[in-house]
Amino acid sequence: MLVLGIETSCDETGLAVYDTERGLLARALHSQVAMHEAYGGVVPELASRDHIRRVVPLARRVLGEAGASPADLDGIAYTEGPGLAGALLVGASVAASLAYARGIPAIGVHHLEGHLLSPLLAARPPAFPFVALLVSGGHTQLMRVAGVGRYRLLGETLDDAAGEAFDKTAQLLGLGYPGGPAIARLAESGAEGRFRLPRPMHASGDLDFSFSGLKTAVRDLVRGEILDAQTKADIARALQSAIVDVLVAKAAAAVRATGLARLVVAGGVGANRHLRSRLDAEAARCGFEVFYPELELCTDNGAMIAFAGALRLASARDRGSATGGAVAAEGPGPHAFTVRPRWDLAALAPAAELA
Amino acid sequence: MVATLAVHLADEAATLALGARLARVLEPGLVVHLVGDLGAGKTTLVRGALRALGHEGKVKSPTYTLVELYKVSRLDLYHFDFYRFKDPSEWEEAGFRELFGEAAVCLVEWPEKARGLAPGPDVRVTLALEGSGRRATVEGVTDRGERCVARLREGPG
Numbered sequence: 215m216l217v218l219g220i221e222t223s224c225d226e227t228g229l230a231v232y233d234t235e236r237g238l239l240a241r242a243l244h245s246q247v248a249m250h251e252a253y254g255g256v257v258p259e260l261a262s263r264d265h266i267r268r269v270v271p272l273a274r275r276v277l278g279e280a281g282a283s284p285a286d287l288d289g290i291a292y293t294e295g296p297g298l299a300g301a302l303l304v305g306a307s308v309a310a311s312l313a314y315a316r317g318i319p320a321i322g323v324h325h326l327e328g329h330l331l332s333p334l335l336a337a338r339p340p341a342f343p344f345v346a347l348l349v350s351g352g353h354t355q356l357m358r359v360a361g362v363g364r365y366r367l368l369g370e371t372l373d374d375a376a377g378e379a380f381d382k383t384a385q386l387l388g389l390g391y392p393g394g395p396a397i398a399r400l401a402e403s404g405a406e407g408r409f410r411l412p413r414p415m416h417a418s419g420d421l422d423f424s425f426s427g428l429k430t431a432v433r434d435l436v437r438g439e440i441l442d443a444q445t446k447a448d449i450a451r452a453l454q455s456a457i458v459d460v461l462v463a464k465a466a467a468a469v470r471a472t473g474l475a476r477l478v479v480a481g482g483v484g485a486n487r488h489l490r491s492r493l494d495a496e497a498a499r500c501g502f503e504v505f506y507p508e509l510e511l512c513t514d515n516g517a518m519i520a521f522a523g524a525l526r527l528a529s530a531r532d533r534g535s536a537t538g539g540a541v542a543a544e545g546p547g548p549h550a551f552t553v554r555p556r557w558d559l560a561a562l563a564p565a566a567e568l569a
Numbered sequence: 570m571v572a573t574l575a576v577h578l579a580d581e582a583a584t585l586a587l588g589a590r591l592a593r594v595l596e597p598g599l600v601v602h603l604v605g606d607l608g609a610g611k612t613t614l615v616r617g618a619l620r621a622l623g624h625e626g627k628v629k630s631p632t633y634t635l636v637e638l639y640k641v642s643r644l645d646l647y648h649f650d651f652y653r654f655k656d657p658s659e660w661e662e663a664g665f666r667e668l669f670g671e672a673a674v675c676l677v678e679w680p681e682k683a684r685g686l687a688p689g690p691d692v693r694v695t696l697a698l699e700g701s702g703r704r705a706t707v708e709g710v711t712d713r714g715e716r717c718v719a720r721l722r723e724g725p726g
Contacts, residue, residue, distance in 0.1 A: 261659075296634070298635070299663070299664055300662055300663065300664065351633055352633030352634065353633075370627075371627075371629065372628075372629070373612060373616075373627075373628070373629055373630050374612075374629075374630045374632070375630070375633065378630060378633065382607050382608075385607060386607055386608070426612060426613070426630065427581075429607050429608035430608040430610075432608070433606070433607065433608040433698075434701075437698075556634070
């Protein structure tokens with residue numbers, strides 16, 4: 215089953231072609247960051263307008279690279295939500311139009327389900343069930359994943375996401391925005407132990423997180439210091455250590471609490487090398503396995519949408535449903551489409567129950 | 570009397586308590602701007618207000634989602650955060666105009682990122698560092714906002 219995936223939930227346009235027999239055949243990503251560089255950083259381009267410009271050329275490109283034509287496609291997956299309404303509508307409307315023209319199903323995919331399942335695209339995919347740590351600029355959640363669409367929330371942030379704490383601290387240190395990767399780079403030359411930041415909710419006894427207080431703690435540090443390069447690096451180091459300590463402790467606690475033996479890490483912060491090495495060490499110590507998506511699939515991308523959509527379409531096909539997806543099941547007609555800027559992951563139906 | 574209330578907030582609990590006081594004077598259609606740097610306590614203030622209105626769930630930072638909707642006892646309340654806007658025109662693009670109106674309370678963080686396009690405030694709350702705590706200044710900007718701040722000054726502290 216050959217599926218085109220379209221991700222336009224935020225400010226990256228991601229396209230990919232996934233085949234259930236042959237795997238990921240092609241992918242392409244356009245981020246606004248690169249566009250701003252190309253124009254000298256002066257064009258305040260708007261996300262949805264940019265998606266409109268990029269989505270069709272990128273679709274042609276991935277189909278070309280996959281050696282496929284639109285006539286070969288068996289389905290189209292698009293990010294239905296959550297995200298920015300205008301940006302989501304671009305992917306949804308292109309997907310629905312192409313599906314209508316080809317007489318094939320279009321299926322709306324939950325953006326976070328895409329992230330959750332992305333480690334299954336790796337060379338060494340985890341088996342269900344597993345604990346997932348979903349950690350990005352907008353999300354910090356621990357979930358029990360029993361299968362496609364079978365998710366139970368174990369804990370989540372009460373305020374800021376971990377990536378947001380990275381980004382906003384970067385701003386306080388004058389590193390620009392978004393600055394998560396800049397903090398991580400700087401932290402490598404920072405001295406451990408010069409500054410100590412709190413570990414919020416480290417010993418709360420549950421699996422929830424809170425990162426909002428770290429901004430204030432860093433702000434108080436910054437006020438008392440002359441911000442030379444070394445001091446910035448030392449603060450970056452302290453911040454990264456604080457966030458990673460909490461993420462590792464809670465993830466390990468979630469593995470213990472569920473009795474599972476596999477932890478999957480997804481989302482942009484999952485690319486952080488310090489987090490990966492600390493999780494690997496903790497896993498070796500406690501006797502569980504950790505799985506990561508490949509680095510390029512940590513951030514928003516079309517491959518995870520094509521993949522999650524293909525799993526759901528294949529599941530629906532195997533159950534004998536001609537049109538498959540959620541669109542056909544819930545919409546007023548087979549080619550109606552919708553977007554859900556706000557969408558609770560726990561509201562998703564398991565793939566096996568779609569029909 | 571100028572409709573302004575200025576208080577020192579020693580800690581997070583004081584910020585939550587001011588949020589709870591503010592909750593008592595909120596009414597449908599009111600636009601409240603929350604001004605202050607990262608870590609000043611804007612989201613904490615909103616959390617205090619929502620808790621006082623009976624919201625028992627989480628109050629997450631709306632930085633990435635841009636807006637969170639809360640339906641509490643007697644109010645629809647939108648908690649906006651325009652921090653991520655690079656250009657005020659993104660406010661228009663996001664389709665938020667329809668959410669501002671007489672039906673809901675709008676609490677807005679980083680309103681300056683949508684300057685000139687998003688509706689101006691009835692009430693402006695400014696949070697600034699003061700000693701180890703914060704100084705909160707609550708100003709009525711419109712007639713309606715002035716009446717709210719007057720009620721805030723008269724109410725229990």
